[in-house]
Amino acid sequence: MATTVLSPLAGRAVTLADIPDPVFSQGIVGPGAAIDPTADVLDVVAPIAGTLVKVFPHAFVIAGADGVGVLVHLGIDTVKLDGEGFTVLVEQGSTVAAGDPVVIWDVPAIVAAGYSPVSPVIVMDRAAELVAVADGVEGAATQPGQPLLTVSA
Numbered sequence: 001m002a003t004t005v006l007s008p009l010a011g012r013a014v015t016l017a018d019i020p021d022p023v024f025s026q027g028i029v030g031p032g033a034a035i036d037p038t039a040d041v042l043d044v045v046a047p048i049a050g051t052l053v054k055v056f057p058h059a060f061v062i063a064g065a066d067g068v069g070v071l072v073h074l075g076i077d078t079v080k081l082d083g084e085g086f087t088v089l090v091e092q093g094s095t096v097a098a099g100d101p102v103v104i105w106d107v108p109a110i111v112a113a114g115y116s117p118v119s120p121v122i123v124m125d126r127a128a129e130l131v132a133v134a135d136g137v138e139g140a141a142t143q144p145g146q147p148l149l150t151v152s153a
Contacts, residue, residue, distance in 0.1 A: 003068045004134075005149035006098055007142040008047045008121060009105070011037035015138060016120070021076045024120045029071065031131035032122040033138070033148055037107050039117075044103040045144045046096040047072060047121060053093075057086035060102055061124065068151050069124035074105050076116040085109040099145045123151050 007013070014034045019025040024034070046052075050064035058078040063069045074086065087104040090096065107117050123131045134147040142148065 001066070001153050003048065003064060003066055003151040004147050005068075005070055005121065005123065005151060006045070006047045007035060007144055007146045007148040008072045008102075009035055009037050009042050009044045009119065010040070010143050011035040011119075011141070013133070013137045013140055013142045013148060014118065015133075019076070019118055019120055020116045024073070024122070027128060029120070030122040030124050031126060031128040032120060033133050034118050034120045035142060037105075037117050037119060039108055039111065042105045042107055043101045043144065044072065044074060044105050046098055046100045046102055047148065049096065049098045051093065051095050052090055052102070055088060055090060055092040057083035057088055057103070062096065068126070071120070071122040071124055072102075073120045073122070074103065075110050076118060078110060078115050081110070081113060081115070085113070121148060123149060126151060
């Protein structure tokens with residue numbers, strides 16, 4: 001059985017290689033893709049249903065009931081902003097449905113502060129060959145809730 005990982009935000013889907021951070025671009029954190037977001041204040045949503053096992057203003061990890069975990073990291077090096085530009089809407093330990101709002105993100109403020117807004121969406125603890133970008137997504141515009149990745153069992 002496969003798990004579909006939805007796009008957590010609006011933007012353009014890009015490959016891991018297009019992430020301006022070697023830890024993500026080389027797949028060290030795990031396989032996945034990224035979103036180059038639109039220059040707006042965005043609702044960032046849960047890409048899968050599950051439990052929020054880690055919640056920071058700039059990133060969150062959701063563990064699904066099927067064992068699939070997904071990291072959404074909003075921008076590169078944005079941890080240095082100490083939460084500025086992010087409004088967290090959920091608490092760690094909460095259960096969410098796919099598509100539920102998790103964070104409100106002020107992308108223009110992040111860019112104005114000199115940080116890249118490219119946002120990795122990483123499947124945790126899975127081999128790269130088990131994770132595929134959804135057909136027709138790479139390089140295309142994407143909206144929250146649209147399929148981004150497929151994770152094979």
